[in-house]
Amino acid sequence: MVTARAHTNIALLKYWGKKDINLILPYNDSISLTLDHFYTDTSVEFDPSLKTDEILVDQQPSAGSGAKRVKRVLNLIRKLGDSTMFASVHSTNHVPSTAGLASSASAFAALASAGAKAAGLNLSERELSILARHGSGSASRSIFGGFVQWHAGHDDQSSYAQPIQRNVDWDINLITVLVDTSQKKISSTNGMQSVVETSPFYPAWVKSAQADVKPMQTAILNRNLATLGELAEQNAMRMHATTFGAVPSFTYFQPQTLAILTAVRNMRKQGVECYSTVDAGPNVKIICASSDNELIMHKLSKIVHQDQLLVCKPGPGITYL
Ligand code: 2P0
Numbered sequence: 001m002v003t004a005r006a007h008t009n010i011a012l013l014k015y016w017g018k019k020d021i022n023l024i025l026p027y028n029d030s031i032s033l034t035l036d037h038f039y040t041d042t043s044v045e046f047d048p049s050l051k052t053d054e055i056l057v058d059q060q061p062s063a064g065s066g067a068k069r070v071k072r073v074l075n076l077i078r079k080l081g082d083s084t085m086f087a088s089v090h091s092t093n094h095v096p097s098t099a100g101l102a103s104s105a106s107a108f109a110a111l112a113s114a115g116a117k118a119a120g121l122n123l124s125e126r127e128l129s130i131l132a133r134h135g136s137g138s139a140s141r142s143i144f145g146g147f148v149q150w151h152a153g154h155d156d157q158s159s160y161a162q163p164i165q166r167n168v169d170w171d172i173n174l175i176t177v178l179v180d181t182s183q184k185k186i187s188s189t190n191g192m193q194s195v196v197e198t199s200p201f202y203p204a205w206v207k208s209a210q211a212d213v214k215p216m217q218t219a220i221l222n223r224n225l226a227t228l229g230e231l232a233e234q235n236a237m238r239m240h241a242t243t244f245g246a247v248p249s250f251t252y253f254q255p256q257t258l259a260i261l262t263a264v265r266n267m268r269k270q271g272v273e274c275y276s277t278v279d280a281g282p283n284v285k286i287i288c289a290s291s292d293n294e295l296i297m298h299k300l301s302k303i304v305h306q307d308q309l310l311v312c313k314p315g316p317g318i319t320y321l
Contacts, residue, residue, distance in 0.1 A: 012232040025153060147163070176286075199246040
């Protein structure tokens with residue numbers, strides 16, 4: 001039995017739309033920061049006595065689309081290892097559902113890593129990233145710590161993530177502002193597909209997101225918080241603009257989301273270096289230096305409760321327990 005730990009990540013340049021649904025190939029590159037504190041531990045054991053895969057997530061048997069995705073990854077591992085053995089999978093998420101952070105990235109990165117090792121495969125990090133991608137696109141990035149780029153690629157082998165800066169030796173962190181932690185009505189998978197198929201803004205999104213990649217790489221390597229933050233905020237707003245153009249139109253924003261976006265802009269006008277990003281949900285992540293956390297949280301306390309605020313620091317790549 002092998003147990004692997006993977007951490008969640010937040011995209012600074014978003015993955016938003018698949019050019020190949022079966023292989024999970026995105027239209028554009030994305031860049032993320034892996035976070036500490038929130039992770040998934042997954043144990044995998046291939047067992048000749050099993051008649052089917054046994055999948056437990058947080059002690060509960062997994063069914064539906066989640067189980068289907070797990071089996072898809074296990075089938076690829078079996079193919080690579082030339083094996084027909086079924087597996088038992090035990091996964092524990094240390095990403096509280098109340099944290100408003102996605103656990104699919106950490107879950108499938110941990111599954112790919114534990115599964116490959118349990119099958120006796122000695123895969124490179126790139127190969128693990130490709131394998132994790134087949135569970136969930138954003139999982140390809142959670143193989144690595146720090147700042148990570150997922151290359152969109154054009155086929156299975158060319159679509160993988162790679163570190164830009166594994167050890168983040170400068171002061172950057174995120175303040176997550178929890179607006180609503182209930183299950184969202186439109187999943188990322190469905191939201192991005194709807195936008196690809198119906199939003200006239202989608203081609204403009206792909207063009208601008210791809211154009212953001214080089215400047216974002218440079219901002220990270222130069223440890224330039226202002227440029228990184230401006231690019232991330234603009235990229236997130238453009239991603240959300242595609243949803244307004246979809247048919248039927250939709251948005252992940254809620255009234256409080258807009259209030260926080262405005263507060264961040266106002267703080268910036270007052271000279272505080274802080275920037276917003278928003279994933280496929282209503283919660284806002286504020287990118288800033290940890291030395292400004294206290295000031296920003298104090299200013300936000302006029303519009304949100306302290307228990308809606310959560311600080312996330314840069315985190316590591318895969319570890320085996
Ligand atoms: C991201 N998101 O880059 C973007 C930003 C949401 C908004 O990756 O369909 O759960 O499983 O490949 O990875 C969430 O999408 O989607 C996501 P699938 P996934 O982080």
